[in-house]
Amino acid sequence: MSRKSLTINPHAAQPTSLLALGASLWRHRQLIAQMTRREVVGRYKGSALGLTWSFFNPVFMLVVYTFVFSEIFNARWDGLGANASKTQFAMVLFVGMIVLGLFNELVNRAPALILGNVNYVKKVVFPLEILPVIALCASCFHSLISLAVLLVAFGLFNGYVPWTAVFIPLILLPLCVLTLGLAWILASLGVFLRDVGQFVTIITTVLTFLSPVFYPVTAVPERFRDVIMANPLTFIIEQARGALIAGKIPDWPGLACYTVIAGICAWLGYVWFQKTRKGFADVL
Template identity: 75%
Template sequence: MALAKSLWRNRQLIMQMSKREVVGRYKGSAMGLAWSFFNPVFMLAVYTFVFSEIFKSRWGGAGGGDTKTQFAVVLFVGMIVLNLFSEVINRAPEVILSNVNYVKKVVFPIEILPVIAMGVALFHSLISLGVLLAAFVLFNGYLHWTVIFAPLVLLPLVILTTGLAWMLASLGVFLRDVGQTIGIITTVLMFLSPVFYPVTAVPVGFRPFIMANPLTFIIEQARDVLIWGHLPNWAGLGVYTLAAIAVVWAGYAWFQKTRKGFADVL
């Protein structure tokens, strides 16, 4: 209840600070916010060229994937999910350290700082998702109606990642090595997630390790609704959501219990 009340009470502040951070990231550049659009467009173009013309890759498993551009589009879905997760997780250990002035202000709700990081990541993910859908229409001439379930598929990951961000934001204050460690972990997760390959390509003996990755299920579900036109696995999403709620509750509780020591350390 305290978590829900805090988010609702500070909703306008979260929106304003998220907007300010997005605008500030591109402040001073000639193209400004347009970079948030051109970056995913450029990356998708590179993926399409490299994997279709150089590697001549094809995506096996459900959906076929026998067109030249299919591999790049399917890969891009995995990158959207991965970037949403990694952008927040990589930044979380530094989010308090880079806002020391807020910690000193008793009236400022510092628990919203990881939420703001999530808001910024969501903005970039939505832009990338728009680029993906536009590319899918350009390459195939249609969209699957199941794309309407994309927000429901990503929601459990957003909840889970926010909970982890609260934990890491707190740990980053007391253990400065956390930031370096998380960078290594997210890099490892990139290769242990089915971003560049389908789960069916993994040897059977190693699949349990890949499936234990919290990104695997969401990536597969996102591809189902966006690329293959399949309905989500509602039972799996339900279990994942319950686990994510437990993580976000634990993360928020940990953050609130340890925040009293932030000022002393900083």
């Protein structure tokens, strides 16, 4: 293929329909898989342990957080009982960390996705809309590793794994869709407003402490509980804990409603990205 055939008009209007999005993702599925693999492997390139760090990182943070909250702050989790072991506390904490990590990793990276791939904007035919999808797939890979660590640990310490754990992909899927929509918006804004990355870091830090990761929702004073429940992470964290720890069936009507809202947000994010991408070349 000649160089001329690879050039594009960066100011050309881009399709915004859901059909066009689905067609693009399917058409570029192999490219998405290849770039996701490259990104995951590249993160640990040159390190002695390589991908093994994807196991060690969540385990290390789990140990630190569990020590701080169970030993120093003497935190207790409602529903586990007064005699609950530190291991049980760690399991509950870990579920929240997995959900939070999936969200935060992609959202924090999103503002720099286009800035870090300037050549794709001007010089070659490249579907820019798949960059957030690739970042999401990489985040999901690390979340799956953390989930595997959790399930193995749960089975070792409790002698069984709740069968409801099979529902965890359906529980996390709406969050992935919502986060992808936010990533499209933030990736676009990051091109025009370079301060977006700093602002997003502050927001995700605030969300970390406004999400029921280190405490149960029941521990929040009644007058502030509505704020916690309005957090889009709260519902997913609670559903994930129910399926992975308590063996509860997910709240299907709630998940269905969440999925519809997440789908609308994702489509709006995609539309925003496609409408604004024609200005990327002028700024970059």
